[in-house]
Amino acid sequence: MPVTGLYVVQEPGTNASTISSVNDKVARLFPKVIGKWSFEYKLFRENPEISAPGRHGSQAHLDQPQQQRAQTKARFLSQLHLSTHDEDVFNLVDEPVSYSATRTGTVSDKKVLAVFDKGIYSIVGAKLQSMWLPRQLMRGDGHAFAVGDMYTVRTANITQNGTFKFLIIEVEYHASDNLEDSKLAITSFIAQSAFPQGRIFFGDTIDIYAELTEGPKRFGKAEHALQYLEFFRNG
């Protein structure tokens, strides 16, 4: 799929009407309006009662400081649904510290990304509710614009319980399916469009478990989702 970059505006002074000025700036590029788009993000935290000290038997090999670090680090599960991949729900979970602790004693922040259909909502939300407690729900709603043949721009306000939190602008670049080759084009597009001050996320700083695949790494829907998950987890 085409490569995307996520630009997040959360500077002081940004509010729910900032999106109008952003859309005006996009309008100056003579875009074609594609339509509405949306996404939903949910965050769950591992129930502290079951992540109590000593629950992972394999922690026995860790020394005391490691055990303390292992015990204090909360684990989270994120769920993301993008209307652009309507059939998929992206799930990112922190691996247990006891499993990712290497023999040298360093603790990694490795995560696992798994994609399911929408049935996962009832599994995590209802069947696993004793182990994973809901912490956060955010929604994004906005419009998508085709700018020439090369770019698609999606803008949206992100709200939490109906309250405005951030503004995001997603820039999709159609000329390549390689992230590294496209970063410059996306960054330049954002700079030239004179959007409000913000930060860009390419989703490549999350350390996720990946199975070995043959051939060159192509940008796919998982990489697309990771840009949102990177922002919500670390941004």
Next chain:
Amino acid sequence: MSSLQQLSLYATVQSSKIPQLLFTVSALTGMRPLDLRQQHIIFSPTISGHGPGSSAGVAGGPAGAVSPLESSRIDVSREMPEAAAAAEDGVGKSEAPEWTLTIPTIPESGKKPVQVQAVSKTTFRKSEEAQADNTSTLFRFLRALNYAYAYDYLEKGYLFVHNGIVIIKLSQIAPQKPLQLHEIPVGGDGDLAAGTVANGRRFENAKFVNTWVMHAYVEVVTGPETVGDDLEKVKIAIERLESLKAELSGIVELEIPDRALLDPRVQLRR
């Protein structure tokens, strides 16, 4: 959010009666049996607190504040097409069958003529088009959710569709031996016991039990996102199942099993 309800009737059948039953059900449904070959791997929540066998947290009475957390086992299953059929259909390594995660709830109590059970189900999807098999990602994900391999079995048999909506599954299972100590991967970052099981089980070597199970069921999707009246859908499903029960009466007696046998819940103690 829509939810899935499974309305069922069950019967057990001895192997000797299978040829006659297949003939009867084929005639009744007007179709040839569809082959069923599935691998099921059951994951259980990892026990928290002080581990099994420890008295801490269990003893102590009210002062000990034991508060068991309820959770359920997950049935992780996939189709296992026969090697020859797979080659014909072009189903090879590049098109590995998708895994489905199922969590049933304990069947409803009450005086309904069929068993009613809510079922949560989801399909594990490939995140990339080119990805051949991402099974180890699924197992690592389940481990991170605090689930571990418990046991597994193979299931084979036949499927029929009756009256448009009733699925008749006639199958037998082959429980698999637990992994031996030397078969459990140790130390490898990507290797899990479930992975060994998923790749290592073979239908050709499996010993299937002599008793077959006939499971006649209707899956009813209810909720605001679905079409039609939910109560009406359930009523129709019950009628169709009862009609099938009457038609097969004398050959095989479909009935409601003890609901406790189908309870998937486990309790976690802190």
